[in-house]
Amino acid sequence: MKTSRFAWLRSITAGRLLRPPGAIDERRFAALCTRCNRCIEVCPYKSIKPAGITSIAGAGTPVILAREIPCYLCMKCPPACPTGALEPITDKRRVKMGIAVVDEKTCYAFQGILCRTCVDECPLTEEAIHQDEMLMPRVTDRCVGCGICERVCPAKQPAITIRPREVVT
């Protein structure tokens, strides 16, 4: 697999940020967002924060740190965007923020400890995540990437994390 010499740079500047629901593709998003903060202000959970300068082009853009405060899919922010950087979707099933990935090395269920916290807390439980016949959590492609599972995972380092939908290549 051929990797760009500047892949590390891209990993800082784009693709590693979890965007609020409705966000258009990463490259256009950072360009279209005017950093007006309206999505940040309408979020009742304070899930959305302005990104720091390490995200260079994305400085000031809205990001969600799921382990701190995930997105509860209240769908108030997409219609708040004045430029269309967030598309005004209201159906939470159409959200595509990212997808949850289970780390089988640290996930309690995979270590033989009975745990189904992520499955229970998922707002789209049984659709986006379910337990297989061995009682292991399995994420489906219906996962919207809200990050609630990452927040509630009882492992010290979350064993289920959101991979932002878009990794710019």
Add this chain to the structure above:
Amino acid sequence: MTHRKQHVWTRWRRVVQFTVALFYLALPVLHLFDVRTVAGTLASLRIGSFDLTEPASALAGALASRTFTTTLLIGIAPVVLLALVAGPVFCSWVCPWGLISEGLDKVRNRIAPRKWTGETWRVSRWPRYVLLAVLVALSAAAALPLVALLSAPRAITSLPLEIIYLRMISPLTAIVLLGVLIIELVAPRRIWCRVLCPVGTTAALLRTPKTLSVRWEESRCACPRTAPCHTHCPWGVDPRKKMTYDACTNCMGCVDVCPHDALALR
């Protein structure tokens, strides 16, 4: 000489400026009490379902991302209309950074009186438009909303939100405000507002011959070469020179101080 009008315009202007500043200080407090029907900064404000979007940042961003939405166009329409009718009043009547800039300029001038560098209109007319063009071109080329990033009105109205509501300061806001502050303190008088600010340049660009502006009636004027209208102008504009109106923001300070009623808004 007596100022019969007692700086009526300037007084109203201060009322409006401080009201806007207090509004953006109060907004994050309202959010703390879960009132979110009004939200935003000077980059874009939502009142209920009504949008007011600052055109320079929004259009540069739309160009950079090649994405134009009707929400954006509807949002900038009232702001563009205001500039077309009333001139760049955004700078002199609305922008809280404009208020701070005027204050800093007064303080600086009290400590060490400075002259305006040259005749303002000469130095300020083209550089600001060239700079805006460069910023917009760079925004489009680099897919970066440089206009929005450099917007002082966005940064200054974002600051209370970040401190009061989010309990943090975003590095972007901090860097922009620090940079602009340093420029205000060491660079030529008010050069940020007069030349560098892309938001102000866009507002000035929207001035048409029909836009309200201060007109000078030569037959009424009895002032010598240096007139109070020129020395009092917070933008370094000489209202008696027809070419100056590019930098004028319709703050009406000159109309207030004119002893002969030779200046009027028309």
